[in-house]
Amino acid sequence: MLRPLADQEIRKPAGRTIMDYLNISVFSVHDPSDTSFCYDSINGSCQRILRTLDVKIFMIFTMAVTVLVTVTGNLLVILSIAHFKQLHTPTNHLILSLAMCDLLLGIFVMPPSAVRSVHGCWYFADVTCKLHTGMDIMLSTASIFHLMCVSAERFCAVCSPLTYRSRVRSATVLCMVSASWIVSAVFAYTIVFSELNLKGAEDFYNSQIRCMGGCHVFFSRGSAVVTSMVSFFIPGLIMFGIYSRIYFVARGQARSIDFLTNQLRMASHRPGEFRYRTRKGTMTLAVVVGVFLICWTPFFLCNILDPFIDFSIPPALIDALVWFGYLNSALNPFIYAFLYPWFRKALHIIISGAVFNRNSCRIQLYS
Template structure:
């Protein structure tokens, strides 16, 4: 098969993927569908929280910020990653490659930081409800949002533009690099540090917090069940309410952690060990894991918003154009 290059007239040009259209077209369809779903879902959350005054709460500000991160990932990062993944070529210049890579790492890490802070918010809401409003106020939420944006931005842009990601592996990077490529490369140290900061530490925090929330929610459900024993004869369904709540809490927390771990663990596991394996993991595998990680931003609005009745009602109003009606922003979406 004839080898094609990204730039035929330039020496050391990267090779294009030799896939046929029967492979490329389904890949483009899948990736375009992922991008559009990511944009639509997160835009719906943004419009809902920004438009309806009842949703202007500290917790929802955190969800709004996360949706903005995921929307930017879908609009600013994923389209360029799509061309790179399918064609194995980068046509947008070396400087923009660094900007794209930095933005990719920043937004992906920022999205994970938001998930961790949302777990902290849920912890206080369930485990310390009496002091929740005093502990989790607007200023605390704004600090969480500030950290979720600024820390990943400083980390990502400093690492890429100062080339800290290739420090210690310069010789190997120079051997495998080619003109027209934009591969995210990590040395042993940078891969381990990046994985710890962006995934393992936030993931461990989430796992511990949600585990604690589940235990407390189960204890509260059993306590409510005990208090309702004497009503079982007169109210036959009351004994099922605590168990239903317990199952619903377990299901919700399981989906939250399951989606997060399934989407991001393959990529960050590879990132952490690839340097120690002398980069034996094929690039196509790593690239596939990148897109699986992107899916977390696609699923975030479904996991964190579609479970809420207020979002379902807000979405109906958006789809039917009722948000353009007078005083629609004052619509009561849920009872306090």
């Protein structure tokens, strides 16, 4: 996630003072006499967002379920692919690394973000805020880079099936995975620790945004455009173009493939089965990419638009869009379970305890 904003982040629309706007939130209590700060004994402390007990319970329950589903679901995906030897394919290795992104997001990013969203304050150290923000940006960027690599791998599998095995090897996948993690980490932590996100708007940030007890990620106009394009829009357009090309190529080759499959059916069922698995896998991964884009597009549109409209988008809306993006990490295992028969079979084996049987790693999940 590129821009985790706390509800107490300060905005300055026309006609309101900064302190007035601090009390505005769709989940906050609007009585101006109820004023509380993150640190009452410290001057310059951020103002805490006051919420009713019912709202707090609802938020805590919703976020806890999201974290639990994210961690449990992606852990099952990782165990399935890592344990069963039949699943050790280039596509599944990329899915394994993508599931690791989602798992780390659920363990290290979502819980602190939930505390900040509920209380409107950051109660951890400043360096922890930077580490948390850097990991947040890194994991969201790595996720979309992984999906871009998956798109490229599917393009080779569908559009160049005869040269697929020579092009996509274990070393190729390892390079893709390593590049996705390293580039994302360097990009994210460079922005956070060098404060390039403030370039051109340092005075505004120091006078209007910075306060004790907050964990703000503020982007000036230039940095918002650059980071949003690199972390989301450019990879998203590349993936859209790749899958569009895959669709038209597969459509054009469908008749010839069906004819070849019918000719070989008397001798072997494997060509037809291979074609089915390839198309099924491509469709499933296209759904994964589509869900990712749906979940994160609203946030990144707001992120890139907000600096150009004087930061007038309500913080509560941005915080809600952040969690809508987080929801993507919880949905991926359900997509696999719904569309991948081998994953459903692997889940049954793991949950039933048969995974502890001798040579269970050699069980054939599909023929």
